[in-house]
Amino acid sequence: MNMKIHLDPSTPMNLDETLCCGQVFRWEKQEDWWYGVAGKRAIRVRQIGRVLEFENANKDFVESYFGLNVDLRQIYTSIHKDPHIEEAIARFRGLRILRQDPWECLVSFMCATYKNIAAIKTMISELSHRYGDHIVFEKENVHAFPTAEALAKSSITDLKKCGLGFRAKRVKLTAKVISDDATRLERLRRTSYAEAKRELLQLPGVGSKVADCILLFSLNKFEAFPVDVWMKRVILRYYQAHFEKEFVERISEQKPLSTSQYERLSRFGREHFGNYAGYAQEYLYHYERMKTRLPILRA
DNA sequence: CAAGTGCCTTTATC
């Protein structure tokens, strides 16, 4: 079940940055292989130069999941609007936005509310171990991401044991909604960014920021521009001049963004960077985070 | 090592 993909020189790809930039929480690197689970299949992948090597994955899935058909160079041209994004692109060239499973993405970012990435990984791992189907891969015990049905049936008390805290109730409620309407999320692929976002905002535990993450990382609405505390920092550091002084002072305070403040920053991203603003977001986000930590701590 | 800070925010309430 081994497969190799030889990347064309016109297809920038950086597997490490793609899997450690905070868009996905279920990949772990050991030696030079990344281990992950997609659907009911545990797979591993590594990149050596221009070659991607897979174990236990099929080609269609890989091309879709890693977005290999997306023309990154054209996207770079499109979002190339200022020296800051230019630097981020130069540094992390080949970072790709994945096309994740919408359900897994939805739960992941609901759990991400007010948590750091290390803690999110722990929660998602715990949820999978407790509620996900058991998979055996290379003598290791792996678990699929739990279905909506499995989480809908769970108790809030047990969900809290996975570290979810106040998110447990939201996850259970949303799991119920999704398990009653299995195509609800997939349908959003065919709607516009604005309409899909309205739909997602109906779900308990999904606000503007979480909706934008789901839209970007699983439904590939590339104009989505999620703004978390890091992106707020990025905007205050490099793009402050695009806003009134009064507004800048408001959002500089140590308080969460209001919905209208959030939308204002997110809209700025779309207007400044254009149709692929989401790509710009991920590069700037990753760039800012990596500046503040040692390379060895990356994961 | 302890105690403090921060976290890819949402919701309820006023």
Added chain:
DNA sequence: AGATAAAGGCACT
């Protein structure tokens, strides 16, 4: 509309 508080606890310093 806009402000404010609460939420639950892990990971890092």
